[in-house]
Amino acid sequence: MVENYSNDYDVKCQLDTCKTYPTITDSERGEIICGGCGLILVQNIADISYENNGYSQEDFIKLARTGPATSLTMYDKGLSTVIGTNKDSSGNLLPNKTKYEFNRLRTWDQRSKSRKTATLSKAFTLLHGMKTKLGIPDNVVENAAYIYRKTVNAKLTRGRTMASLISASLYAACRENDIPRTLDDIASVGNIERRILSRDLRTIIKKLGLNLNQYDTASFISKISNNMNLKEKTKRDAFKILKQCEKEQITAGKHPVAQAAASLYVSCIMNGEKVSQKKFSIESGVSDVTIRNRAIVIKKMLKLGE
The missing domain is CATH 1.10.472.10 (Cyclin-like)
Structure with a gap:
């Protein structure tokens, strides 16, 4: 059952009783273990950490044993071989014949990629x-x-x-x-x-089989208010309005961006900031009709117009 390290990040135990248990990664031993029965699923994982903790060029030269950590955002995860410039280790230019050979190597290295x-x-x-x-x-x-x-x-x-x-x-x-x-x-x-x-x-x-949770509406309040340069008091009042809406259970099933924009719009009215619904619509990407309807519901349920 034990396998050597591979690029399969979703290794799981084959037992039916262990499918609900998460896997445990032991970085020191280089193993991936089943969280249910303790079976070793993968062993001999390569150390991909970056050991250099220096803060100067001298410390980097002394402490660096490995290269930069691997990254999934690189097509080869940062493990490819790069043929450098046409200079030797001393910084001198290569002869023309050697330079031609390295150019051909670069060409075939590029062509050989899948x-x-x-x-x-x-x-x-x-x-x-x-x-x-x-x-x-x-x-x-x-x-x-x-x-x-x-x-x-x-x-x-x-x-x-x-x-x-x-x-x-x-x-x-x-x-x-x-x-x-x-x-x-x-x-x-x-x-x-x-x-x-x-x-x-x-x-x-x-x-x-992804399980994506709904966005936190409060984060959109911060984003929209910062982009529109609204007052800090307006932003704080919008957070309070949103919290009251959640208590009254009028945010369930509603668009989080529209709810955030409507809360900010109502807060602007309360604090005397003259910002049109059209500007909120352009900034949030929600139609002004939706913002107007959400604002009417908020005022009615929280009794803010009285």
């Missing part, structure tokens, strides 16, 4: 660009790359574009880590239609 490797390289280049535009943390991008790799292994790429799948993976990772990004934000940055993004997202959730 089609899957080339596709992953393009996908993760797009992912890094979306990360920069949306300001998404590195751990969320790592999670998105992991979901995309599972999508490729599940052979869900047939009939679907690379941009839509990588965008759906990024949105799923944002949902799992509670990073407030809407479908419209992801679709705009990924340059795809929202309809296609929603379709591929549903496919990924169904085929991979």
Whole structure:
């Protein structure tokens, strides 16, 4: 039953009684253990940690034994061999004959890469660009790359574009880590239609068995208010309004972004800030009619107009 280390991150115990138990990773021994029966599922895991803890170039040279830690956001996980510039170890230029040989080696190294490797390289280049535009943390991008790799292994790429799948993976990772990004934000940055993004997202959730929790509405209040430069008191009052709405149970089944925008709109009215519903609609990506209807319900249920 014991296997050597492989790239399969979803190894599980074959016993029926252990399927509900999570696996335990022992980094010191390099083993993955079943949490139910204690059976060793994988052994001889390579140490992928980065040992250098120095804060200067001298410390880096002295302490660095390994290279940078491996990353799922690289098509080869950072383990490929790179043929450098046309200089030797002393910094001198190589002879013309040797230079020609190394150029040929670079060419054949590029040509020998598989089609899957080339596709992953393009996908993760797009992912890094979306990360920069949306300001998404590195751990969320790592999670998105992991979901995309599972999508490729599940052979869900047939009939679907690379941009839509990588965008759906990024949105799923944002949902799992509670990073407030809407479908419209992801679709705009990924340059795809929202309809296609929603379709591929549903496919990924169904085929991979993902369990995505609903966004925290309060995070959208912070995002919208910061983008619109609203007063701090307006933001705090919007949090209070949202908390009262949750107590009255009028947020269940409602769009979290629309609820956040409506709470901010009502808070702006209470604090004398003149911001139109159209501006909230443009910033939040929700129609002004929806914001108006949600605001009317909030005022009626919380009796804020009295």
